Amino acid sequence: MITVNLIFTIAGLLFVLIALVGIYVWSAKSKTVPASSPESIETFESLSTVIQNRASSHAQLHHAVEMIVNHFGAISPATIATYKSLVESLCVHPHTDSKLVLRFEKALRQTNPKYAHDIEHALSIGLAARG
Numbered sequence: 001m002i003t004v005n006l007i008f009t010i011a012g013l014l015f016v017l018i019a020l021v022g023i024y025v026w027s028a029k030s031k032t033v034p035a036s037s038p039e040s041i042e043t044f045e046s047l048s049t050v051i052q053n054r055a056s057s058h059a060q061l062h063h064a065v066e067m068i069v070n071h072f073g074a075i076s077p078a079t080i081a082t083y084k085s086l087v088e089s090l091c092v093h094p095h096t097d098s099k100l101v102l103r104f105e106k107a108l109r110q111t112n113p114k115y116a117h118d119i120e121h122a123l124s125i126g127l128a129a130r131g
Contacts (some may be wrong), residue, residue, distance in 0.1 A: 073111040084122035091126025
């Protein structure tokens with residue numbers, strides 16, 4: 001009789017443990033955060049501000065660089081100074097890495113071969129300031 005009670009107790013505790021683990025897993029799946037959509041339209045100025053803000057994270061920098069390259073990659077004579085400033089700011093940003101800087105610089109040079117020398121010069125200035 002004692003062994004039967006012991007077996008039922010162990011089986012009951014095992015059932016409770018399985019139920020608790022199941023509830024924990026189910027609640028963790030329901031708390032997943034949906035992908036956030038941008039709440040405002042991203043402009044060149046807002047993306048430039050992200051790059052120039054030293055508190056921006058690596059993910060924010062990556063997003064800003066991708067958006068600028070994909071949507072605002074064409075440089076005009078009036079905006080070359082802004083793009084040079086962005087390259088220099090990206091070089092000295094504390095949360096950037098070499099791959100991000102080189103991808104940005106290369107994409108700008110490929111899109112704007114007319115300004116390749118200016119972009120390379122801005123890169124060299126930015127890398128020298130990184131020191």
